[in-house]
Amino acid sequence: MIKVLHEGIYNTIQDQGRFGYAKMGIPTSGYLDAYSAELGNALLNNQKSDAVVEITFGQGKFQFKKPTVFCLTGGDFSPKLDGNLLEMNQVYKAQPDAVLSFGKRNSGARTYLTVQGGIQSKEVLNSRSFSKGITQIRLQKNDELRIQKQQPISDTGHSRVKEHEKHFESEDLACFAGPEFDRLNDKQKKRLSEPFTLSSDNNRVGYRLNEELENDLHPILTSSVLPGTVQLTPSGKLIALMNDCQVSGGYPRVLQLSEYAISRMSQKMAGEEVRFTMQDFNL
Amino acid sequence: MNQYELTYKPFGTSAILVEWPSKIDENIIQDIVAFENSMEKGKGILDTVIAYNSLTIRYDHKIDYKSEVAKLKEQYKAKNKPAEQNSKCWQIPVCYDTEFGLDLTEIAETKKLSVEKVIELHTNPSYLIYFLGFQPGFLYLGGLDDQIHTPRRASPRLRVAKGSVGIGGAQTGVYPQQTSGGWNILGKSPINFFDITKEQPCFAKAGDRIQFVSIDRETFHEIAAEEEKGNYELKFQSL
Numbered sequence: 001m002i003k004v005l006h007e008g009i010y011n012t013i014q015d016q017g018r019f020g021y022a023k024m025g026i027p028t029s030g031y032l033d034a035y036s037a038e039l040g041n042a043l044l045n046n047q048k049s050d051a052v053v054e055i056t057f058g059q060g061k062f063q064f065k066k067p068t069v070f071c072l073t074g075g076d077f078s079p080k081l082d083g084n085l086l087e088m089n090q091v092y093k094a095q096p097d098a099v100l101s102f103g104k105r106n107s108g109a110r111t112y113l114t115v116q117g118g119i120q121s122k123e124v125l126n127s128r129s130f131s132k133g134i135t136q137i138r139l140q141k142n143d144e145l146r147i148q149k150q151q152p153i154s155d156t157g158h159s160r161v162k163e164h165e166k167h168f169e170s171e172d173l174a175c176f177a178g179p180e181f182d183r184l185n186d187k188q189k190k191r192l193s194e195p196f197t198l199s200s201d202n203n204r205v206g207y208r209l210n211e212e213l214e215n216d217l218h219p220i221l222t223s224s225v226l227p228g229t230v231q232l233t234p235s236g237k238l239i240a241l242m243n244d245c246q247v248s249g250g251y252p253r254v255l256q257l258s259e260y261a262i263s264r265m266s267q268k269m270a271g272e273e274v275r276f277t278m279q280d281f282n283l
Numbered sequence: 284m285n286q287y288e289l290t291y292k293p294f295g296t297s298a299i300l301v302e303w304p305s306k307i308d309e310n311i312i313q314d315i316v317a318f319e320n321s322m323e324k325g326k327g328i329l330d331t332v333i334a335y336n337s338l339t340i341r342y343d344h345k346i347d348y349k350s351e352v353a354k355l356k357e358q359y360k361a362k363n364k365p366a367e368q369n370s371k372c373w374q375i376p377v378c379y380d381t382e383f384g385l386d387l388t389e390i391a392e393t394k395k396l397s398v399e400k401v402i403e404l405h406t407n408p409s410y411l412i413y414f415l416g417f418q419p420g421f422l423y424l425g426g427l428d429d430q431i432h433t434p435r436r437a438s439p440r441l442r443v444a445k446g447s448v449g450i451g452g453a454q455t456g457v458y459p460q461q462t463s464g465g466w467n468i469l470g471k472s473p474i475n476f477f478d479i480t481k482e483q484p485c486f487a488k489a490g491d492r493i494q495f496v497s498i499d500r501e502t503f504h505e506i507a508a509e510e511e512k513g514n515y516e517l518k519f520q521s522l
Contacts, residue, residue, distance in 0.1 A: 019329045019330045019341070020324070020329070020330050021330070021419075021484075022330045022331065022332040022341075023319075023331065023332070023333055023414070023415060023488065023489065024415050024419055024420060024477070024484060024485045025415040025416045025417060025418055025419045025420060025421050025485075026419045028330075124479060125479075125484070133418065133419050133459075133460050133477065133479075134419065134479055176293065176295055176296070178294075179292050179294060179300050179302075220305075221305050221306070221307065221334075221335045221336055222334055222335055222416070222423070223300075223302075223334045223335070223336070223337045223339075224294075224300070224332035224333075224334050224337060224339040226294060226295065226298060226339070226341070228295060246416060246417055246418075247332050247415075247416045248332065248334045248414070248416040248417070256294060256295040257295075258295070258296065259295075259296075259297075281293050281296075281348065
């Protein structure tokens with residue numbers, strides 16, 4: 001069991017997401033940086049579907065109540081176990097009562113705490129991902145996270161895996177033309193290829209960008225949106241939707257981020273730059 | 284059965300957006316629902332999303348767009364079942380008492396109608412459920428009488444109670460959860476529109492209809508108590 005000592009800003013349990021319920025208006029949810037979360041599960045030989053803890057901005061403190069095999073992937077916020085600095089992407093075993101905490105930011109925005117066997121919280125509609133109205137919204141102080149009985153770690157074969165360095169450094173977000181991309185004029189399309197910066201209004205629902213595009217597009221009849229859909233709002237600002245977005249919306253959908261680009265974007269902070277790099281569908 | 288000229292678009296690398304003519308139309312939504320019903324779920328299809336004039340199919344893998352679209356076109360041609368299969372018209376009890384209907388009197392005054400007339404106009408139609416979205420269990424309904432179309436309130440309320448029945452412009456609907464909102468509130472339904480403890484958290488689906496039935500405060504509290512215990516059986520007519 002893992003006990004939440006400090007709840008942080010917005011820490012949640014996430015798996016791949018909740019599928020098959022969009023017709024009821026239920027968002028997808030799921031870890032934002034799938035690349036890092038999946039790396040964590042892979043390092044521990046977990047199932048791909050195992051649930052992890054998503055820790056935002058390195059805020060939060062956890063205590064392992066039993067011997068626990070774990071690793072940390074994603075954003076590096078100087079993690080410490082009982083005050084001793086840990087490396088990212090390295091498998092560790094915590095002793096009972098050991099405390100996991102975080103410090104200075106070195107990279108990213110979201111850190112994934114993965115334990116051997118996955119977090120065993122209650123499944124609701126086939127997923128453990130937190131989602132408003134379906135599960136609790138976020139972890140609270142004194143929450144107790146159930147985990148599976150831990151197997152001993154073999155001391156071989158657990159070399160530190162390096163995360164793709166550019167995952168955190170590059171500002172490039174691979175994307176495709178969205179359903180309404182063709183309604184943009186050449187000037188608008190050109191602006192889309194230039195850099196944008198993240199506003200401070202960014203969370204699991206969506207990332208608003210600071211710069212404005214000239215916008216003469218009409219709203220569309222409410223239609224579906226997906227995680228990674230980039231909408232052009234009436235003010236001319238763009239919103240890149242993330243996994244907790246609603247299932248539908250009425251703003252023109254100008255771009256669609258690649259799945260990997262969602263992972264990369266979710267590790268950016270306010271003020272940081274991103275650049276949309278258009279890919280061909282190769283139809 | 285209607286056959287429309289559909290437009291197919293890639294939506295990222297693992298989803299396809301199918302579009303019908305861009306309008307709010309009962310025949311279109313029935314056609315979308317029929318098409319969606321004809322799809323075999325689980326065979327690489329992760330999820331489907333219905334909206335006014337579109338159907339999005341999400342796959343669990345990167346797709347070969349051309350061959351998937353070809354498959355969808357065949358499926359659309361082959362589908363000929365009427366969409367109204369298993370469709371229901373749900374009888375939704377609503378208490379239009381001013382205790383709950385915070386804006387009822389104001390709407391009546393603005394429209395120069397009696398409160399009774401506003402309630403009559405709101406309970407007469409059977410509203411078509413176009414799709415669910417915005418919040419889990421929120422129904423996009425069509426068919427509001429234009430005599431009671433009412434613009435959204437200038438400043439939204441921070442808290443609108445769960446079950447509140449409102450009008451926003453040409454739309455009417457029920458808030459499935461407590462939320463902030465700018466709709467004008469006419470009354471409140473004791474029915475849960477989204478109940479996560481049930482195997483089917485939403486009783487209603489796209490293509491169904493609902494009709495509001497006016498109840499008094501006493502009945503409201505009776506039904507609310509029954510609903511709390513999970514004993515209330517919502518009435519419906521099969522269409």
